[in-house]
Amino acid sequence: MVAQPDRREEANAERGGVERIRDAAIELFGQHGVNGTSLKAIAERAGVSPALIIHHYGSKDGLRVACDQYVADTLLALKTDAVRQGPRLDPVMLTSQIAEFRPLMRYLAKTLVDGSPHVNDLIDKMVEHAEQYIEEGVAAGLVKPSANPRARVVVLFLFAMGSLVLHEHFKRLLGVDLIDGDEPPVAYLQAVLEIYCEGVLTPGTYQNVRSYLDQLEEQSDPKGGSDDERD
């Protein structure tokens, strides 16, 4: 019913109602999306009244912005720490291993799709980190150089984020859980490693598709109805 007056026993875990509300929101937003979560549900999970949420955050959108900001700040700090630890195959996977940050990853995965300015900033900064990080890898001889480093970093990074966003499908199709799994998603990691190390296409195919792409680049003409006439 009402918030228990004796909240000191849980005070060590989460202090004020403000943060408890934010944590509840992150969890529910990450599960059902912002639009699919009502203030009432958040209030119930946080053990407060809906009015208190407005009291603290002004509006539902204010709460969402606060969540964005918090998630962005926290993950960015975590990422900065992770960089110091040394080379890693896929930083995203690393962070998802840490149970404490799973709600944040779920929130990020949901928010990535409907776009928030703060999360976009977070993504931009993460890509920037990755760019620098990969560059160091190239210099150290761990990573092959690329004809277009920026594009490759963006693709690699968004591949990883896309995997996170589609983690439910990985669970269904491959039986690995990229966010909630208690053990590392071995099958996923092995496949990614194989792709990133050995490649997928044979040299012959490379020439084939490469020439097609060069042809595309040449006719960078937006006009021309080449809808289905060219295969």
Next chain:
Amino acid sequence: MVAQPDRREEANAERGGVERIRDAAIELFGQHGVNGTSLKAIAERAGVSPALIIHHYGSKDGLRVACDQYVADTLLALKTDAVRQGPRLDPVMLTSQIAEFRPLMRYLAKTLVDGSPHVNDLIDKMVEHAEQYIEEGVAAGLVKPSANPRARVVVLFLFAMGSLVLHEHFKRLLGVDLIDGDEPPVAYLQAVLEIYCEGVLTPGTYQNVRSYLDQLEEQSDPKGGSDDERD
């Protein structure tokens, strides 16, 4: 204001109100998500009354299911056709090139995240197709063999789908538009091609990460796939 009695003049473009409603729904669902779209908005776009939607589809969820079904059927038929046309780097990109199917791709990208049974079936079938398709590629010497073909196909396919889902970020970070672009997303395709042909990591790194992965696999059950068995 009211629906014009003379609807024969538009009948060739879109016939009945039933399909006009479905098309409007697919477009709006794809833009703002199912939860973020009201029946009123769909009705307005279709030029009908909200009551008619209920009349035809029973409920909002009924409409959503009908949209799922339609998108799944249409894209599956398209994909089956595409397979006949011959080898392709990334079938998803092909379909997104065709302007007529862009709303369907947008719908798919949105629905992929919040999960619908019909769309899941669609994905499963697409993966099945891809598995077979890649296998033929291996037999023809176009694609390198894999230690775990199933896992590699799932990863490759979901990488492509993830790119579609995160197309807004590709637009922001790389300036290429995977869904709405009038010209092929050259930078994206080149980067993907480079990754899939040449790989990313150097052989030395491969040994390094590989041993780490083997170590991971030892910790869990070395029985075939990586099932979730213990927390």
Next chain:
DNA sequence: CAGTATGCTGACTAAGCGTTCAGTCAGGAG
């Protein structure tokens, strides 16, 4: 022509939403 089904609508309802507000309560300051 009457009868009847069907596409379709405006007016309506109940429920749920985010938000407002008056006011309670605990605790610190004077």
Next chain:
DNA sequence: CTCCTGACTGAACGCTTAGTCAGCATACTG
């Protein structure tokens, strides 16, 4: 003690939502 402040609540508000219903208009059928 009184006064004030800030966390907090229950009840209400205005609005939007999905969904209902009686009935109109048109089109086919006999």
